[in-house]
Amino acid sequence: MSLPRLVYSSGEPAGIGPDLAILLAQQSWPAEVVTLGNKDLLKDRAKQLGLAVSIVDYQAERPPQQWPVGTLVVSDVPLQAPVVAGQLNPANSPYVLSLLQRAGEGCQSGAFDALMTGPVHKGIINDAGVAFSGHTEFFAELSNTSQVVMMLATEGLRVALVTTHLPLAQVADAINQSLVERVIRITAHDLQHYFGCATPRLLVCGLNPHAGEQGHLGHEEIDHITPALVQLQAEGLHVSGPWPADTVFQPKYLDDADVVIAMYHDQGLPVLKYRGFGNAANITLGLPFIRTSVDHGTALDLAGTGNIDSGSAQYALTTAIAMAGHRQHHEELRDR
Ligand SMILES: NC(=O)c1ccc[n+]([C@@H]2O[C@H](COP(=O)([O-])OP(=O)(O)OC[C@H]3O[C@@H](n4cnc5c(N)ncnc54)[C@H](O)[C@@H]3O)[C@@H](O)[C@H]2O)c1
Ligand SMILES: N[C@H](C(=O)O)[C@H](O)COP(=O)(O)O
Numbered sequence: 001m002s003l004p005r006l007v008y009s010s011g012e013p014a015g016i017g018p019d020l021a022i023l024l025a026q027q028s029w030p031a032e033v034v035t036l037g038n039k040d041l042l043k044d045r046a047k048q049l050g051l052a053v054s055i056v057d058y059q060a061e062r063p064p065q066q067w068p069v070g071t072l073v074v075s076d077v078p079l080q081a082p083v084v085a086g087q088l089n090p091a092n093s094p095y096v097l098s099l100l101q102r103a104g105e106g107c108q109s110g111a112f113d114a115l116m117t118g119p120v121h122k123g124i125i126n127d128a129g130v131a132f133s134g135h136t137e138f139f140a141e142l143s144n145t146s147q148v149v150m151m152l153a154t155e156g157l158r159v160a161l162v163t164t165h166l167p168l169a170q171v172a173d174a175i176n177q178s179l180v181e182r183v184i185r186i187t188a189h190d191l192q193h194y195f196g197c198a199t200p201r202l203l204v205c206g207l208n209p210h211a212g213e214q215g216h217l218g219h220e221e222i223d224h225i226t227p228a229l230v231q232l233q234a235e236g237l238h239v240s241g242p243w244p245a246d247t248v249f250q251p252k253y254l255d256d257a258d259v260v261i262a263m264y265h266d267q268g269l270p271v272l273k274y275r276g277f278g279n280a281a282n283i284t285l286g287l288p289f290i291r292t293s294v295d296h297g298t299a300l301d302l303a304g305t306g307n308i309d310s311g312s313a314q315y316a317l318t319t320a321i322a323m324a325g326h327r328q329h330h331e332e333l334r335d336r
Contacts, residue, residue: 015298017118154276
């Protein structure tokens with residue numbers, strides 16, 4: 001396999017995203033990792049952390065290479081205002097968005113084989129006057145993809161979501177047969193394509209307590225979820241459910257499954273993060289490019305302190321590299 005070139009968007013400059021770039025550079029990776037961010041900010045943050053990094057400017061025409069440990073390959077992006085670790089400034093929100101724009105476009109053009117995102121602060125971007133609900137939705141729009149899926153993964157558990165950053169009051173109305181089918185088809189396809197699951201097995205949660213208790217505690221299971229599962233089973237997919245979400249997350253069920261499909265953000269993610277916070281990745285399925293992310297936010301209280309855990313960043317980067325490997329394998333088989 002040729003050496004992949006990954007891009008890391010270092011996210012909110014006052015948060016721990018820049019710190020993670022410096023920590024990741026202290027390790028050797030089977031890839032060239034290009035950090036998108038401000039060079040001076042990264043130098044200052046390395047000094048604050050007391051870690052030595054040798055900065056190399058990213059050059060698109062130079063073939064990807066494995067750099068010595070301690071090297072940070074940077075694609076420099078100008079800041080709008082000086083940065084103080086831990087202090088948000090809406091003036092830098094255009095900088096954050098330009099990192100995402102450049103990263104997404106670089107993946108679409110083929111300059112990068114995969115993207116790993118550092119944490120952004122959704123609130124400060126909105127305070128700056130730009131409606132932003134998350135990377136997932138941002139990259140879907142950037143790439144004109146009508147349906148994407150948010151999946152988080154840790155050792156032994158994957159959870160994919162039917163709805164993402166949606167207020168709870170709107171979730172029930174958003175669930176319909178077509179959406180459930182689309183999310184499950186994308187999840188099954190990408191598990192095959194990027195994760196080596198030949199015949200993905202999917203457990204699908206209900207929306208309501210006890211999966212609706214035969215209609216006595218809600219009708220979404222009867223009206224939307226079960227018809228979607230009947231259709232998908234007829235297509236040959238290994239889906240089952242709707243399972244009560246409070247009992248499906250146990251080894252008896254999980255041992256024979258590749259993913260749990262949850263109906264909304266806080267039905268599935270607390271379970272995943274309880275099991276694997278700090279050692280998990282967020283992956284956007286259905287995009288025309290590979291995108292993984294850390295499982296945590298900006299941790300403003302810890303920026304510049306050196307007291308952070310880079311486990312999730314390592315997991316997200318490892319996952320992106322593995323996904324790029326699977327994609328290359330599929331492309332080689334196709335081209336034979
Ligand atoms: N990938 C992303 O871009 C992403 C993911 C989740 C949340 N967010 C955003 O981050 C912002 C802050 O959210 P929050 O405060 O709810 O979550 P957070 O993850 O930033 O912090 C929650 C707690 O976990 C700690 N923590 C987080 N990452 C850590 C790490 N690597 N090492 C050690 N401790 C760590 C923090 O110090 C804090 O105590 C919000 O705007 C949210 O939307 C972004
Ligand atoms: N729901 C995500 C999580 O819990 O990690 C987080 O909000 C980030 O979402 P995006 O990747 O869409 O920014």
